[in-house]
Amino acid sequence: MTLTVLVGMQWGDEGKGKVTDKLAEDVDIVFRWGGGANAGHTVYINGKKYVMHLLPSGLLQGKPCGLGNNMVIDPEQLLKEMDDFAAQGIDVSPERIMISSLAHIILPGHKLLDSAYDRARGKGQLGTTKRGIGPAYADKASRHGLRVGMMLSPLRFAKQVYELTEMHNRDLSRFGLHDERLSAIDVAHFYQEYANRLVPYIKDTSVYLSQRLQAGANVLAEGAQGTLLDIDYGTYPYVTSSSTIASSAALGLGVDPKYVGKVIGVAKCFQTRVGAGPMPTKLQFDSAIAKHLRSEGKPGEEKGATTNRSRDVGWLDLVLLDYAARINGIDELILTKLDVLSGLANIKVCESYKYRREEYTHLPDGAITDLDNCIPQYQDRLSWPAHDIICNDDLKELRGAADSYVRKIERAIGVPVSMVSVGVDRNDIVRR
Numbered sequence: 001m002t003l004t005v006l007v008g009m010q011w012g013d014e015g016k017g018k019v020t021d022k023l024a025e026d027v028d029i030v031f032r033w034g035g036g037a038n039a040g041h042t043v044y045i046n047g048k049k050y051v052m053h054l055l056p057s058g059l060l061q062g063k064p065c066g067l068g069n070n071m072v073i074d075p076e077q078l079l080k081e082m083d084d085f086a087a088q089g090i091d092v093s094p095e096r097i098m099i100s101s102l103a104h105i106i107l108p109g110h111k112l113l114d115s116a117y118d119r120a121r122g123k124g125q126l127g128t129t130k131r132g133i134g135p136a137y138a139d140k141a142s143r144h145g146l147r148v149g150m151m152l153s154p155l156r157f158a159k160q161v162y163e164l165t166e167m168h169n170r171d172l173s174r175f176g177l178h179d180e181r182l183s184a185i186d187v188a189h190f191y192q193e194y195a196n197r198l199v200p201y202i203k204d205t206s207v208y209l210s211q212r213l214q215a216g217a218n219v220l221a222e223g224a225q226g227t228l229l230d231i232d233y234g235t236y237p238y239v240t241s242s243s244t245i246a247s248s249a250a251l252g253l254g255v256d257p258k259y260v261g262k263v264i265g266v267a268k269c270f271q272t273r274v275g276a277g278p279m280p281t282k283l284q285f286d287s288a289i290a291k292h293l294r295s296e297g298k299p300g301e302e303k304g305a306t307t308n309r310s311r312d313v314g315w316l317d318l319v320l321l322d323y324a325a326r327i328n329g330i331d332e333l334i335l336t337k338l339d340v341l342s343g344l345a346n347i348k349v350c351e352s353y354k355y356r357r358e359e360y361t362h363l364p365d366g367a368i369t370d371l372d373n374c375i376p377q378y379q380d381r382l383s384w385p386a387h388d389i390i391c392n393d394d395l396k397e398l399r400g401a402a403d404s405y406v407r408k409i410e411r412a413i414g415v416p417v418s419m420v421s422v423g424v425d426r427n428d429i430v431r432r
């Protein structure tokens, strides 16, 4: 009867989809607790690629899955995802998928306003995913958002959709976007149809999860985005609009936090970021190393799974990783994409920052919003040949410099690395 929380340690895209799929083998239920279709979780099984934006990656292991109350759900996207998976023979029946009645709903107006707000920032654009995330959480906080439970009365729901869409139209007009105004009647009509289809999936998931945990089930909470995109603890304002850190999992699922038995962090062996915002170890976008790290043109290429934008890349930053380990209280770390570093001549790791003429191995006070002034310091450089990561074909042990790299990370953050992903496929994982 344990809730295991899986959390991203960087700016999202750490490979949580693949890791969730792996960990889902050993649990009974998998739930996502926050964010929306801004996420893009990718899993490769026998060379076939599956991308999930809203559904938890545990679905591919045949486990019951759910969408928790702190999510913002785009019903059109959700139904499309369900239809796509159903067409591939994956069970997406209400016995397998549950949606919290307390989760909030994304309307087309949220997406238009997301673009409008970001454009209005001019040079300071955040580069959001334009999935309506910020405006939907803003409507939630200002208490005129729509919740999934409202769909249970489709006719009344259609009226509520109409009214909120008209409000969004007034906001669009204020931006001078008269041409983008929506037909509230059409939106209400479509959303009534979505409601008719989604009603069987709606549940009080807080009650369901609490009862299952009490009865001894093991639940995996699949995080979305990453610690450095957290609305409070990330690189504000270049963050998403929800809580992404481990302590928000119980809140986002409606369960007693005492059920949390383990927190697992997921980090890439280097770093990536899509959208704007600082990254002290960022490499020049067009450099040969950046292209290598982006794995351009190969499976696992560093492009946003949601927006298809090429990601910025940088060296692993142990100061930020240590910060994320502290904020989340992780018990263990899973590293991904170690294989991508293979064959590089001088792999660098940021071990400390120079900040206001002092050197720091832990993030200095206030520096999370002043990363532009943190100068990364690199010490020894490692490298290993492409074929030299693992000892044997059973994927049992890391060897040589690749192993030293992982040990260096463990030493820096004081947390064991329990698994290392060394390839795109579901089974390319070394357990330690």
Ligand code: IMP
Pocket (backbone or CB within 6 Å): 011, 012, 013, 038, 039, 040, 126, 127, 128, 129, 130, 131, 132, 133, 134, 224, 225, 229, 238, 239, 240, 241, 274, 275, 276
């Ligand atoms: P939003 O969440 O769409 O509002 O975007 C805010 C910032 O978070 C942008 O820089 C996005 O690129 C980034 N972001 C949001 N979700 C993800 C994700 O799942 N992976 C990586 N970046 C994300």
